[in-house]
Amino acid sequence: MKLLKALAWSAVALAVIAVGYVVFFAGIEAALRWYFLAVNFTANKVPNFAHNLRLGAEITIKLTVISSVTGLFLGLFAGIARLSKNPLFRWPAQFYIWVIRGTPLLVQILFAYNALPFLLEPAWKYLQPLGVPPIQDVLTPYWAAFIALSVNVGAYNAEVIRAGIQAIAKGQWEAAMSLGMRPVQVMRYIIVPQAIKIVVPPLVNNVIALLKDSSLASVITLLELVHQGQRMISITFRPVEVYVAVAAIYLILTTVLTFFTDWLEREMARRGAAT
Amino acid sequence: MAMVEMRNVHKWFGALHVLNNINLDVEKGEVVVIIGPSGSGKSTLIRTINALEPIQKGTIVVDGLDITKSRNVDEVRKEVGMVFQSFNLFPHMTVLENITLAPRIVRKWPREKAEQIALELLERVDIADQAEKYPAQLSGGQQQRVAIARALAMQPKIMLFDEPTSALDPEMVGEVLDAMKELAKSGMTMLVVTHEMGFAREVADRVIFMDMGEIIEEGEPDQVFSHPRHERTQAFLARILH
Numbered sequence: 001m002k003l004l005k006a007l008a009w010s011a012v013a014l015a016v017i018a019v020g021y022v023v024f025f026a027g028i029e030a031a032l033r034w035y036f037l038a039v040n041f042t043a044n045k046v047p048n049f050a051h052n053l054r055l056g057a058e059i060t061i062k063l064t065v066i067s068s069v070t071g072l073f074l075g076l077f078a079g080i081a082r083l084s085k086n087p088l089f090r091w092p093a094q095f096y097i098w099v100i101r102g103t104p105l106l107v108q109i110l111f112a113y114n115a116l117p118f119l120l121e122p123a124w125k126y127l128q129p130l131g132v133p134p135i136q137d138v139l140t141p142y143w144a145a146f147i148a149l150s151v152n153v154g155a156y157n158a159e160v161i162r163a164g165i166q167a168i169a170k171g172q173w174e175a176a177m178s179l180g181m182r183p184v185q186v187m188r189y190i191i192v193p194q195a196i197k198i199v200v201p202p203l204v205n206n207v208i209a210l211l212k213d214s215s216l217a218s219v220i221t222l223l224e225l226v227h228q229g230q231r232m233i234s235i236t237f238r239p240v241e242v243y244v245a246v247a248a249i250y251l252i253l254t255t256v257l258t259f260f261t262d263w264l265e266r267e268m269a270r271r272g273a274a275t
Numbered sequence: 276m277a278m279v280e281m282r283n284v285h286k287w288f289g290a291l292h293v294l295n296n297i298n299l300d301v302e303k304g305e306v307v308v309i310i311g312p313s314g315s316g317k318s319t320l321i322r323t324i325n326a327l328e329p330i331q332k333g334t335i336v337v338d339g340l341d342i343t344k345s346r347n348v349d350e351v352r353k354e355v356g357m358v359f360q361s362f363n364l365f366p367h368m369t370v371l372e373n374i375t376l377a378p379r380i381v382r383k384w385p386r387e388k389a390e391q392i393a394l395e396l397l398e399r400v401d402i403a404d405q406a407e408k409y410p411a412q413l414s415g416g417q418q419q420r421v422a423i424a425r426a427l428a429m430q431p432k433i434m435l436f437d438e439p440t441s442a443l444d445p446e447m448v449g450e451v452l453d454a455m456k457e458l459a460k461s462g463m464t465m466l467v468v469t470h471e472m473g474f475a476r477e478v479a480d481r482v483i484f485m486d487m488g489e490i491i492e493e494g495e496p497d498q499v500f501s502h503p504r505h506e507r508t509q510a511f512l513a514r515i516l517h
Contacts, residue, residue, distance in 0.1 A: 175363035175422075178325050179377035179429055180353035189376060193367050
């Protein structure tokens with residue numbers, strides 16, 4: 001019964017998100033059309049411009065969403081491993097966080113697109129008889145950007161999650177261990193559910209930063225928002241109007257995200273009021 | 276065979292010798308109360324029994340299992356319940372969830388069985404009507420009784436109490452002590468660190484006085500409280516009994 005209810009609610013939520021997504025981007029495209037006409041772009045080219053920019057915005061948001069989700073899991077594993085007493089877990093996590101936070105994201109994106117195929121090529125050869133496409137076809141700009149962005153945000157998330165876990169009182173560990181729970185169970189049932197409330201706001205900050213940083217993927221020819229804008233400028237030679245439009249779309253996306261997270265924080269505070 | 280056997284146990288925090296050659300047997304069904312000034316090592320002592328504190332020398336055998344061997348630690352903790360000074364309830368779970376979690380995920384009991392036992396225990400500590408509340412909605416005394424029920428839900432063979440009433444407002448001490456008395460009467464093996472001398476006198480089979488990491492004196496409550504043999508015991512009792 002409970003499961004059915006949960007399934008029904010998930011279905012409703014998914015439908016709302018899907019409809020919201022379509023409506024939102026249709027609205028963006030309509031607004032862009034109106035704007036480009038208002039600033040006197042060639043009328044018969046306006047639908048195309050608006051559509052391309054909208055496609056760029058969609059790639060930006062999709063890339064942000066899948067990189068955030070992947071980065072969340074990476075951060076969870078690395079953040080917990082970073083606190084492990086076992087050096088086999090702790091050292092790789094520390095190394096990962098150290099390297100990623102100590103190098104520019106731009107370099108990481110270029111590395112994922114240009115260098116990673118060379119590194120993976122030797123191993124990839126053995127997969128090809130299994131029907132796996134060649135590495136260059138797999139590591140498209142989109143997936144290279146996905147790898148770089150999720151690995152990058154994962155390292156920042158790991159530090160947030162580490163701090164969140166350390167913020168939970170030691171007595172919680174002791175009580176759970178004294179009941180015979182193993183460390184993995186303590187994490188799953190006691191520590192993580194409490195730490196989530198602490199780490200959600202900074203994690204969402206990371207997502208907002210990621211949304212903006214995804215613009216760096218324009219250097220590997222990914223047709224996200226900025227790159228679409230640059231292509232438009234090369235046709236129209238009107239950087240002012242185009243960059244204003246691009247910046248406005250980022251602003252709208254981050255504002256929507258901020259509204260969502262404010263709501264999430266309020267909701268969690270409300271539900272957590274009892275605790 | 277004793278429920279707990281501590282032999283030549285030593286523990287250091289850095290240079291501080293917090294447990295100095297502890298030898299202690301607790302028999303099945305026995306209620307042992309440990310008293311002593313703060314910093315005497317009494318809390319540390321009971322925390323070594325379920326390996327919340329490691330020891331550097333000696334052996335501790337609980338119900339036949341040597342707890343200094345790490346493979347025994349989980350097994351021993353299932354059989355040893357512990358109640359803390361600061362309750363340490365899980366704030367994100369209801370009272371019922373607090374109590375049923377470990378039986379479900381450690382003992383692998385089905386939810387129905389765990390909940391039924393939890394409700395019986397809540398009845399026993401006299402707060403059956405609070406099952407759906409969150410810890411923060413309860414008074415300190417109620418929280419500590421939930422903590423007792425949570426430990427009992429694992430059906431332990433021995434219960435450790437680490438100053439269970441020290442964080443409570445005075446008017447709530449009685450209800451927690453009553454729950455502990457009832458538990459002692461039911462035959463539970465108990466090891467209690469407390470400053471409640473009335474409880475020690477009434478319930479304990481044996482009182483142990485600790486100072487500076489050593490067991491200075493032990494005996495029946497009457498003997499320890501009325502005719503303490505050691506001068507440090509006399510000095511301590513003179514200070515707290517006025």
